[in-house]
Amino acid sequence: MEKIDTATLPQNLEAEQALIGAILANNKAYEKVSEFLKPAHFADSIHSKIFEVMSRLIQKGHVASVITLKDYFQQEGTLDEVGGHKYLIKLADSSSPLTNVEYYAQFIYDKYLRRELINTGVEIVNDAMKEDIDSDASEQIEVAEKKLFELANQGDTQGGFVEFADALTSSLSHIEAAYQKDGKISGLPTSLDALDNKTGGLNDSDLIIIAARPAMGKTALATNIAYNVAEYLSHSKEVPADKKGVAFFSLEMSADQLAGRILSTVTQTSGHKMRTGELDNAEFTRIAAAVRELEKIPLYIDDTPGLNINTIRTRSRRLKRNKGLGLIVIDYIQLIVGTGSKKTEGNRVQELSEISRGLKILAKELNVPVIALSQLNRGVEQRDDKRPVMSDLRESGSIEQDADIVMFVYRENYYIQNEEPKQKAAETPEHLQQRIEDWQKRCRDTANVAEVIVGKQRHGSTGTIQLFWNGEFTQFGNLAKEEYLPEQIG
Secondary structure, three states: OOOOOHHHOOOOHHHHHHHHHHHHHOHHHHHHOOOOOOHHHOOOHHHHHHHHHHHHHHHOOOOOOHHHHHHHHHHHOOOHHHOHHHHHHHHHHOOOOOOOHHHHHHHHHHHHHHHHHHHHHHHHHHHHHOOOOOOOHHHHHHHHHHHHHHHHOHHHHOOOOOOHHHHHHHHHHHHHHHHHOOOOOOOEOOOOHHHHHHHOOEOOOOEEEEEEOOOOOHHHHHHHHHHHHHHHHHHOOOOOHHHOOEEEEEOOOOHHHHHHHHHHHHHOOOHHHHHHOOOOHHHHHHHHHHHHHHOOOOEEEEOOOOOEHHHHHHHHHHHHHHOOOOEEEEEOHHHOEOOOOOOOOOOHHHHHHHHHHHHHHHHHHHOOOEEEEEEEOHHHHHOOOOOOOHHHEOOHHHHHHHOOEEEEEEOHHHHHHOOOOOOOOOOOHHHHHHHHHHHHHHHHHHOOEEEEEEEEEOOOOOEEEEEEEEHHHOEEEOOOOOOOOOOOOO
16 A cells, blocks of 8 residues: 655644744743643644744743744754744744634644544554464454554553652542542442452452352352442442443353343342242342343443453453443453464463453553453362462462452352261261251351452452352342451451
């Protein structure tokens, strides 16, 4: 494809001259445009250079005028390159008292975005024309969408160093938000009070891993959190529109199965009865009414199997742009497939490293919390104390390193139920009966209790909290009289 003549690209040199002239006439006008307008946004390289020097002078407390600019460029030996003294005078004369600085700045910035859009389009076409065996069409689509997303959000997501003063101001705003909230948390509330108190809620750009052995309830916990957050977002007036949505990538369960779980929890109807149709009229009416209400909840489920990290990133960006996005949930990491690159081909550990790193990048790029579920090694089952620890994470190295929070779901009742006492040799019936009664009591005491063990928290302490668990409705909730377990500070 032929290269585009830069002279034909969108630009307005008169607007650039008028803006520079307005700032030369009154340096205070610079404050109105400095927030977003940069030297790179000017189409004319001379104007770009002049605006850069003006910015530097004003930011250092000096006056930007024809005299100071002439002096600067003379010392630098570049006065002729910017058109000489006469051109600086012309720029100063190009402004009028009625010049609308903000309007011209926005006009210049819009032309810049159009030029970048055209250049991006050319790059996409050229990349698509290449016969590169290491880059298939789906990868090129991912790269193209990433470029367009970055262009659309460029004003908000420019990289580079942040001054400490700005970082302090941002930090104070988070502290203030937490202070003003009833729950005193800075992030999204999960409506699980003990968990929110422990973590401060779900905070933007955090990668949160929920790990457990099968049957512990990790999918149920993630589903409960996703629904609770989506419900909160649907009613909150504090959350901006581009944050009002929850994406749930369900790589194991279908969308209707996941919806069925939520219905079971919300309506307090047995999931088994819903699946088999053993419902009375009152239960069916309650479910139908709940469906009409739940349709308003901004929860979006993608149950496509075998997704790779690039596709998850692309679909998340698209959802954020079209509907709004405040939280991403992925069930689960081990079901995400690799990108098929030569670097990771045939090496699942490296693939998992690529995936976990990609999830952390996704959380930072979209500035939302990402919850990813993970399996645990079978080694848990071989120990007397089956409470998970960090080393139980399957292919744990990269997951543990990339995660901001790692939490484990553990239900002691699951293991107790499988330990029903059996008759021992020479054991009296009375002794056996006592052991059975003790076992039954342990079953009752732990039946509705689940532990969430926070094994890593980058911004807080580790430890264990207790939640209410109801297996019939796949429901996690708050214990009526919660007794916190001893914390393992670390």
